[in-house]
Amino acid sequence: xxxxxPIWLGFALALILLPQIFDTVLxxxxxxQMTIWIIFALSYNMLLGQGGMLSFGHxxxxxxxxxxxxxxxxxxxxxxxxxxxxxxPLVGGAVGLLAAFFIGSFSTRKxxxxxxxxxxxxxxxxxxxxxxxxDFFGGEAGVSGDRTYGPPFFGIEFLQDAEVYYLGxxxxxxxxxxxxxxxxxxxxRMANAVRDNPERAEFIGYSTRRVRFISFCAAGLxxxxxxxxxxxxxxxxxEENLNALTSGxxxxxxxxxxxGFFIGPIVGAVILTLMNSLLSNYSExxxxxxxxxxxxxxxxxxxxxxxxxxxxxxxxxxxxxGTLILPYLITAIPASLFLAGFVGLVELSHKGxxxxxxxxxxxGTESMLSWGILLTLAxxxxxxxxxxxxxxxxxxxxxxxxxxxxxxxxQ
Amino acid sequence: xxxxxxxxxxxxxxxxxxxxxxxxxIEAGEKHAIIGPNGAGKSTLFHLISGRYNVSSxxxxxxxxxxxxxxxxxxxxxxxxxxxQVTNIFPRMSVFENIRCALLWSEGYRYxxxxxxxxxxxxxxxxxxILEQIGLSxxxxxxxxxxxxxxxxxxxxxxxxxxxxxxIMLDEPVAGMSNSEAENAVALIRRITEGKTLIMVEHDMNIxxxxxxxxxxxxxxxxxxxxxxxxxxGNKRVQEAYLGEVPCDA
Amino acid sequence: xxxxxxxxxxxGLVTGLLLFMLASGLTLIFSMMGVLNFAHASFYMxxxxxxxxxxxxxxxxxxxxxxxxxxxxxxxAIERYGLRRVHxxxxxxxxVFTFGLAFLIEEAVQFFWGRDTKNYQSPELxxxxxxxxxxxxxSAYRGFMIAIACLIFAALYFILTRSRVGIxxxxxxxxxxxxxxxxxxxxxxxxxVFGVGTALAGVAGVIAGPVLTTFPGMATVLGSIVFxxxxxxxxxxxxxxxxxxxxxxxLQSYAIAADVGVPELLNQFGVSFDSSHxxxxxxxxxxxxxxxxxxxxxxxxxxxxxxxxxxxxxxx
Numbered sequence: 001x002x003x004x005x006p007i008w009l010g011f012a013l014a015l016i017l018l019p020q021i022f023d024t025v026l027x028x029x030x031x032x033q034m035t036i037w038i039i040f041a042l043s044y045n046m047l048l049g050q051g052g053m054l055s056f057g058h059x060x061x062x063x064x065x066x067x068x069x070x071x072x073x074x075x076x077x078x079x080x081x082x083x084x085x086x087x088x089p090l091v092g093g094a095v096g097l098l099a100a101f102f103i104g105s106f107s108t109r110k111x112x113x114x115x116x117x118x119x120x121x122x123x124x125x126x127x128x129x130x131x132x133x134x135d136f137f138g139g140e141a142g143v144s145g146d147r148t149y150g151p152p153f154f155g156i157e158f159l160q161d162a163e164v165y166y167l168g169x170x171x172x173x174x175x176x177x178x179x180x181x182x183x184x185x186x187x188x189r190m191a192n193a194v195r196d197n198p199e200r201a202e203f204i205g206y207s208t209r210r211v212r213f214i215s216f217c218a219a220g221l222x223x224x225x226x227x228x229x230x231x232x233x234x235x236x237x238x239e240e241n242l243n244a245l246t247s248g249x250x251x252x253x254x255x256x257x258x259x260g261f262f263i264g265p266i267v268g269a270v271i272l273t274l275m276n277s278l279l280s281n282y283s284e285x286x287x288x289x290x291x292x293x294x295x296x297x298x299x300x301x302x303x304x305x306x307x308x309x310x311x312x313x314x315x316x317x318x319x320x321x322g323t324l325i326l327p328y329l330i331t332a333i334p335a336s337l338f339l340a341g342f343v344g345l346v347e348l349s350h351k352g353x354x355x356x357x358x359x360x361x362x363x364g365t366e367s368m369l370s371w372g373i374l375l376t377l378a379x380x381x382x383x384x385x386x387x388x389x390x391x392x393x394x395x396x397x398x399x400x401x402x403x404x405x406x407x408x409x410x411q
Numbered sequence: 412x413x414x415x416x417x418x419x420x421x422x423x424x425x426x427x428x429x430x431x432x433x434x435x436x437i438e439a440g441e442k443h444a445i446i447g448p449n450g451a452g453k454s455t456l457f458h459l460i461s462g463r464y465n466v467s468s469x470x471x472x473x474x475x476x477x478x479x480x481x482x483x484x485x486x487x488x489x490x491x492x493x494x495x496q497v498t499n500i501f502p503r504m505s506v507f508e509n510i511r512c513a514l515l516w517s518e519g520y521r522y523x524x525x526x527x528x529x530x531x532x533x534x535x536x537x538x539x540x541i542l543e544q545i546g547l548s549x550x551x552x553x554x555x556x557x558x559x560x561x562x563x564x565x566x567x568x569x570x571x572x573x574x575x576x577x578x579i580m581l582d583e584p585v586a587g588m589s590n591s592e593a594e595n596a597v598a599l600i601r602r603i604t605e606g607k608t609l610i611m612v613e614h615d616m617n618i619x620x621x622x623x624x625x626x627x628x629x630x631x632x633x634x635x636x637x638x639x640x641x642x643x644x645g646n647k648r649v650q651e652a653y654l655g656e657v658p659c660d661a
Numbered sequence: 662x663x664x665x666x667x668x669x670x671x672x673g674l675v676t677g678l679l680l681f682m683l684a685s686g687l688t689l690i691f692s693m694m695g696v697l698n699f700a701h702a703s704f705y706m707x708x709x710x711x712x713x714x715x716x717x718x719x720x721x722x723x724x725x726x727x728x729x730x731x732x733x734x735x736x737x738a739i740e741r742y743g744l745r746r747v748h749x750x751x752x753x754x755x756x757v758f759t760f761g762l763a764f765l766i767e768e769a770v771q772f773f774w775g776r777d778t779k780n781y782q783s784p785e786l787x788x789x790x791x792x793x794x795x796x797x798x799x800s801a802y803r804g805f806m807i808a809i810a811c812l813i814f815a816a817l818y819f820i821l822t823r824s825r826v827g828i829x830x831x832x833x834x835x836x837x838x839x840x841x842x843x844x845x846x847x848x849x850x851x852x853x854v855f856g857v858g859t860a861l862a863g864v865a866g867v868i869a870g871p872v873l874t875t876f877p878g879m880a881t882v883l884g885s886i887v888f889x890x891x892x893x894x895x896x897x898x899x900x901x902x903x904x905x906x907x908x909x910x911x912l913q914s915y916a917i918a919a920d921v922g923v924p925e926l927l928n929q930f931g932v933s934f935d936s937s938h939x940x941x942x943x944x945x946x947x948x949x950x951x952x953x954x955x956x957x958x959x960x961x962x963x964x965x966x967x968x969x970x971x972x973x974x975x976x977x
Contacts, residue, residue, distance in 0.1 A: 181527065
């Protein structure tokens, strides 16, 4: 643990300093979103990456935690129960834990596809029920609250987003720390063992069901915490935050980031939140790009972005990482051209009568030249990538080869 | 009183009877080998004892208490450990972690989510100790899936015995090994099963006659003989089962 | 009362057969390749959209003929270039891939066709009432849907059980290695089965489009119900899928038609409730409200008590 203290310190420092760097309204808003989604994605990875349990209904715990939290905000505002809103994530966590305890008691009996289907069924069941139980779920309009009516926390009333950020950052740090520590406990280690080989885990004395159940409850708890933060941030929640789409979104985050690494979901949550917030301003089609990126990741980068970074570990150990920089650059340039061309084509197709502003050029759907430019761009890019690949491949092999004169130990 | 008793154990899958009326008594400290032609049901017998399968009828008792039809983790906790014919470790975890996980229950950690394994001195020392015993200390941090075959088998052994079980069951521990690897493995098995009870399924007769105090011969799900190695060697029924007709000068 | 029952049964039948058209393809694909195609309902949607576009040029019947072929072709291509690759990474990766595919197809549909509901018309040929019972009409188009569905199943059944191709497919389901050793091109068979399965979904889309409305959300709406059906029936069992499809279709139909609820039940026993109490939502429940929830409730119950489904025998 001593070796890791600097990492945690760095993490805390980054959390404190980030809003100073990105101090625009949009910046703070994005940071706030990230705090929520990082906790949510990390909690999901407790199930999938660490426990080997694929769930399509994790948003249930997030949503239930969120709904209870908004109700708690209202209870505080009405002065029925009064406590500082800084504790709201705990309310969310408690609800998430309770729900996971109840649902996990039967859903963790099975694994694999059956477990995934149960999670989907439960998720749909709860979403469908939410429209029936309108009192708790607010029907189609959802439930809203106000975080500023709570008792001040050392004088802070959380009127400003920046204040909310520091609250979120605090809970993010605490939650991440605890989720990490969980992986270092017997329960967490056995979760890995059960993921790798459930049969063998039983033969060393552990009930796989029990192990999964514990992971399930822990994951529900932290998802609820994220839900509580969501409630504070948006002061509003609807059944959409419980549904399969939200569950799918957190699955995407964990997967794109990299399931096999603790920081994977953090990377994924950051990437997706950025795409969501920034790209959606520039293009209506950002979801399409997201879908394409997701599929490409599944096909070509099954270990996610974190996995992609870790792939370079051998090269780094061989001290040959530098040799890869030039080949990457050489491939990156045509790749960027292709990307620009492709995006341009997609965007232009959708413009109809409008024009597309493309790096300073004004392109129109009627103009053959516009299409020509984009197609040429994409074509050159694709060709360039194809031509530069062999060089990159060769450099890769070389960087990963262990020889006696670079001091590597045969692994 | 015997350590392990099998009493008229039968196992059928659908209408196919795999184990037919097997009775066996294993004494504490005994080294017992189970041999037999392929398909005789040796692995199935192991699965019945270790809890992977339920018996169709009959009883299995360990230390006087019945264990048949208990879940595998329950049986493991009572002091029966087993290894597998096909290597069955935790491939994505390091070699060290494999052993450490195998130690968790017997060291009393249960499902604790409030203790950090890195801080547990005794647990970690014991884990290193076992790693040394099986000769994998220098590979401790390697993902176990990346080990060479013979080393994986050694780890397999290590995971099986880590918990300090009273009864150790090994299913073809040297399968697929070269002669020198097998020699090392047998020496290892001798070391780590000293003072314990061992049941071993094995095809290599040299190893069997070397290690075993007694041998049971399983053919078509039935035990046709249980005896000392010398007597088994001369047993006509056994010879028939393996060789077909008994040669004249047997 | 009787006419409500009759029409509810007929409507339930239509829904059930439609569900089975989707569930059968899904089951075939799962049986053969072990992958639960999350994007199956997306092919249904593609079928409807392609048929819509084609119908504006060559009429409904042209769409019925060609759209499934296009959809099947896309499905086969996806199997060949996408799924096959992901297969090596394991079941989770496959599920995640098909999940991403569903997502992508929905976005692509919105990209190419826009987000509005399409005015996909059923052919004028069927613009009459097949029969009229107790004053209510049963449209001929629905009768046509039932007829087409039955025709397809009969064809499937005969192909699978009586033809050489069918025998090979059945064998590949349980023993792909042996079939490969006999010299058959198993990857090709897989690709064809995936293509046919998705084409079936496409056909369902073609005929359901006019009735169930053609809009980008149509895959999501039907998608989860299809999964429910397949799991309830037993993963990998075609008869199970049929029974479950009809069960779910009829159940929902009856629930919607039967306008009874908890209040009536309570009144029978002389109990009333306080309508301002927070739990009043529970006591005002009526069957039509609960209808959407029923399939999922059934799914959860089945998964708890008989995880292999009604007729399944595959244990994961």
